[in-house]
Amino acid sequence: MEPVRLLPGFRDFYPEAFRLRRHFATIWRQVAGLHGFSEYDGPVLEALDLFRKKSGEEIERQLFAFTDKGDRAVALRPEMTPTLARMVAAKAASLRRPVKWFSIGDQFRYERQQKGRLRCFTQFNADLLGEEGPAAEVELISLLAASLRAFGLTEEDFCIRISDRTFWIHFLETRGITGETARGVLGVVDKLERESPEATRQALGAVVGEAAADPLLEAIRRLVAVRDLGELEAIAGNGVDAGALGAARERLALWAELMADLEAIGLGDFVQVDLGVVRGLAYYTGFVFEAFDRKGAFRALAGGGRYDGLVELFGGPSLPAAGFAVGDVVLEELLRERGKLPPLVEAVDVYLVVGENSRRPALEAAAALRAHGYRVEYALKAGGFGKQFKAAAQSGARLALTFGPDEIARGVCKVKDLAARTEEEVPLASVLTAVARHFQA
RNA sequence: GUGGUAGUAGCUCAGUCGGUUAGAGCACCAGAUUGUGGAUCUGGGGGUCGCCGGUUCAAAUCCGGUCUACCACCCCA
Known part of the structure; x- marks a missing residue:
C-alpha cells in the first residue's frame, strides 16, 4: 500500500x-x-x-x-x-x-x-x-x-x-x-x-x-x-x-x-x-x-x-x-x-506499579485518585518492577505507588517520592490522604 | 503560478571512478534484571535509497520526467 x-x-x-x-x-x-x-x-x-x-x-x-x-x-x-x-x-x-x-x-x-x-x-x-x-x-x-x-x-x-x-x-x-x-x-x-x-x-x-x-x-x-x-x-x-x-x-x-x-x-x-x-x-x-x-x-x-x-x-x-x-x-x-519556547511537558501526578494478582486493588486506587483530580497512569501489562519504575520515572509522575502481592496481603501500598527517592508504607484505606500530603507540600 | 537547490530508517546523516545482502548515531522494543529508576551492555524491529521511466551485464550512484521539501519571486488578507 x-x-x-x-x-x-x-x-x-x-x-x-x-x-x-x-x-x-x-x-x-x-x-x-x-x-x-x-x-x-x-x-x-x-x-x-x-x-x-x-x-x-x-x-x-x-x-x-x-x-x-x-x-x-x-x-x-x-x-x-x-x-x-x-x-x-x-x-x-x-x-x-x-x-x-x-x-x-x-x-x-x-x-x-x-x-x-x-x-x-x-x-x-x-x-x-x-x-x-x-x-x-x-x-x-x-x-x-x-x-x-x-x-x-x-x-x-x-x-x-x-x-x-x-x-x-x-x-x-x-x-x-x-x-x-x-x-x-x-x-x-x-x-x-x-x-x-x-x-x-x-x-x-x-x-x-x-x-x-x-x-x-x-x-x-x-x-x-x-x-x-x-x-x-x-x-x-x-x-x-x-x-x-x-x-x-x-x-x-x-x-x-x-x-x-x-x-x-x-x-x-x-x-x-x-x-x-x-x-x-x-x-x-x-x-x-x-x-x-x-x-x-x-x-x-x-x-x-x-x-x-x-x-x-x-x-x-x-x-x-x-x-x-x-x-x-x-x-x-x-x-x-530566540530560545523562548518554554519546555512543555505533560506529566501525570501518580504512577501505579502493579504486581502479580494486584491489579484490582490498584485499579480501585487509580479510580479513587482520578475521582479526586489526580492524573494517574499505570502499566497496562504486568511486567518487572524495574521496568515499571522506569516507566514511572519517564511519565514525570511525582509519586510511584507500589501494589504488589506482599503489600496487598498486609493491606498496604508503598508510596515512593520519585524525586527524593524516599518510600513509605501506608494502609490501603489512607492512600488518598497520603497522596494528598505529598501534593500539599 | 515562475525560478534555484535538494530528497537514503521516525530524526540527524554517512555511503558515487556504477559492482555481493545499503550503514552509523539518536529514538523505539526486548533481554541482562519473574520486587524498585532516566545509566550500561547485548540483541531486535523498522528502508521498495521519494516515485516513474531511460542508459547499462549491473543504478542509492548516470540521464529525463514527476512529486515533495527548502530558498527566492508573484502575492501576503
Missing part, C-alpha cells in the same frame, strides 16, 4: 507539537481576557462571495475554492475579517458597543509555502468595532503587544511599526496625486525596502510620469525615514493643495493622541512611527500597524489596521472598526530562534 501523504503546506500536530499549539491558544485567551475581549468563531468554509466581496476576484488564485455537491461556490476562509464583518453586520443593531471580539482559528491560503508561510495556519484575531477615534488603536496595539510579550518577547525582540494610510492619501493629494495613481504610488512605497533604488525610481516614473518622479521620490524617502511626529509635521507642510494640507494636519492631531496614549501605557519602547508600512490591503482606511522582529530576519509577526467601511460593505450599518491578526508560524520560528 502506498502511504497517503500529508497535503503540501499542512501540518500534523503530534502531541509534542500540539502542546505548543495549546500553549499559544492559552496565552492568547489569557491576554484577550485581560483586555476584555470576548471569544467567537465562525465556519471554516464560507461562500466564495464573502471573500470576493472584500478583496476582489483576483484573490481567487490564493483561495482554497471549489464547488460543493449542492453546486455552491465555496472557499476555506483565508482570513477572519470577512466572517467577523458579516457576523457583526447581521447583529449590529443589538450589539453592545464597543464590540471587542477575538478568535483563534485555522486559516487557509492556496499559496506556495515557504519560510514562515504555510497553507494552513492558526491566527489570533482581535477586532474592536464602534470606536472611530485612536482609542481603538491604542487598545488593539496594547493587546497585540501583550500577545507577544506574554511569550517572553521584549522590546529587544520586536517592534510595532505604525503608519497611516489616510495621511498618505492626504499627503499625495497635496501634490495633486489621487485615485488610481495614489494607489500605484503606495504600491511602490510598500516595496521600497525590498527593491533597489533604480527599480523604485523606474516603478515610480511609470506611475506618476518621469517629470514628477524625482521630486516625489525625494519626498517619499524623507517621509518613510520619519521616526517621530515632529519630523512628520515639518514634512507635511510642503504642499500645494491647501485643503489637503489641512486634512493632513488633522491626521497629525490624531497621531499625537495615539502616540501619547501608547507612551502612557508603557509601550513607548515597543512602537515606532514608520510610514514605510503600507500593507497591501485596499480596505484599510486609517492607521495601519505591523509587528516585526527587531533583527528583521522574519516575516511580519502580526498586522492590522482600521477598516471603517467593511461592516457596511457586508450589509450592516456604517460602523468604525479596527483589528489585527497574529499568525502562529512566524511567531513559533521567532520564539525558537
